[in-house]
Amino acid sequence: MQCEKCHQTGSKQYLLLLLLFVFSLPIHGQLPKVLKDAGDVLKTGTETMRSLSGFIDATKRTTAQFNKSVKVIKSNTPASDVPADQVTKPKYKKGEFTNFKWEPIAYFDGQIFPSMVISMANYNGNIDDAFMNSVKSSALGFRFLSDKSYIPLKWEIESSDKSYFDKVSGDFMSQQAGQEVYFMPNIPWNMSTLTKQISSSPINIIFRVFDEDGNKSEKSIPLFMRSINDCIYRYHEQKFDFLFTAFIQEQHPEIDKILKEALNTKLVSAISGYQGDDVNTILQVAAIWKVLHDRGFQYSSVTTTSTNSTNIIASQAVRTFDNSMKTNQANCVDGTVVFASLLRAINISTVMVLTHNHCFLGFYTSKKKNKILYLETTMLANSDIIDQVKTPSKKNQAYVDQFMQAVRYASNKEYPEYKAANDLVEIDVDYYRNFVRPLPF
Known part of the structure; x- marks a missing residue:
């Protein structure tokens, strides 16, 4: 032996x-960098808002165009930090706000990937890329454009299935007239529920915008919660x-x-x-x-x-x-x-x-x-x-x-x-x- x-x-x-x-x-x-350069061609599923007559439905914006046109924020300047004489009150008529436009954001063709939400939940690096900052983690939020600066609003995002998350809310200040803003708040996902998501299922998310008088605009969108084992590796031209x-x-x-x-x-x-x-x-x-x-x-x-x-x-x-x-x-x-x-x-x-x-x-x-x-x-x-x-x-x-x-x-x-x-x-x-x-x- x-x-x-x-x-x-x-x-x-x-x-x-x-x-x-x-x-x-x-x-x-x-070895590859953590993210591709902002100039890589990427269809985002949206297009620059050129007027308040409505959102342009287009699918040809590149990453460079997005980063040039869009400001992505996670938190917001409190209304108390803005002088009262500069604040513009939201205008509301027939169930809609008239001096700004908004719509809900849900990336990835209306699909949520628990593996992405969990794996990037504690991301602590720097992404010098507006688009990537708008999609990382849950990729749920609001898209705003106003014709006046400093319009104070309140917002809510609610899940119809409370096992995923209940409700998250806060304040938003539309700061600059004509600036397209993506407001992407942190979503308090129940990570335990996402980890156990072994099959795919529909989920409904409700987005709301209020003013101080209680006037409300609400939009509900159906999404699809994917399995924890589903890994997204490409969205349009962007690699993940x-x-x-x-x-x-x-x-x-x-x-x-x-x-x-x-x-x-x-x-x-x-x-x-x-x-x-x-x-x-x-x-x-x-x-x-x-x-x-x-x-x-x-x-x-x-x-x-x-x-x-x-x-x-x-x-x-x-x-x-x-x-x-x-x-x-x-x-x-x-x-x-x-x-x-x-x-x-x-x-x-x-x-x-x-x-x-x-x-x-x-x-x-x-x-x-x-x-x-x-x-x-x-x-x-x-x-x-x-x-x-x-x-x-x-x-x-x-x-x-x-x-x-x-x-x-x-x-x-x-x-x-x-x-x-x-x-x-x-x-x-x-x-x-x-x-x-x-x-x-």
Whole structure:
């Protein structure tokens, strides 16, 4: 029987030879920014209001046009801060206000994505982009345009289903005549309810605007609450693919069990992240691979959401780490989420490589992030190499070979082909974790 130390030495020598070829691949360009530049073309579903005769119904405004024309605010100047002689009283006639126009805002084709609401609820970064500030998190609010400055109003947003949220209200001051304003208040969503939203269902939201005399204008719009597993990754031309990182759950309690099993494989003497050399990092990933393989993980191609993607909006059903552990099933995105969760737990940095029809994992082999390997997680259930080995002493080597088969396929074939076709984006999980919180489990 081969001792543990000799086995690890032999595995390292074997892997070093393989890595001479794999690491000959060029290191790739800069990782993506948190948001695309404001100049990217984006149809917003609205158009600039040019007069108080009504809102223009158009779908051709670009991000640059939106950012130039629209002011997005989360809070408002109190009416008490404005001199009384500058305040303009709202005018009301026949059930409508006449010296300003307003309409409710509900982005994403009238659909609410709990995964987006939860993952961006505590966003604390700076988005220097008016449009992104208007859509992040719940994307519910008001659109105002007035022909006079400093018009004081009161507002309410109410959910007909109180389990999502009850009612939120406050004051609004329309400050500048002719300035299109998107007022996007924080919505007090019941996060526990959103987390349990496993199927899609209709929801009605009521928007109200009042004046101090009690005159009221009310508009109700039907929306569609999507499943917690539905991840929006494109809205018109704007990409939201960084939201896939919300499904990575590096603090899940099952991870400790898997890491203990990985240590028991004897492929490594410790689960230590980057405390060893490149080969030690790779052997840790291989040990995790062996554990999941032996647990019977299977590829499952289910990606369809409750509502089909359109040319306006695109989304995909994604299993969280918790979902995949309970079902032992994963599609390409799910498998990448599983490995990213496990590797982040031991401080190994990962990227999600997204193409127009596929997803696979990238992981850095050292803390310097100067070398990266890619892994095809859908090959997790493959056993052609393992099944050929009959003696226990050679079994672990066969697992390493099987694992490296998936590494070579992703690193030497998939990545170069997608890269040459200009059909991939790399989502740096460490970077986006600064902005996108993981979904609860």
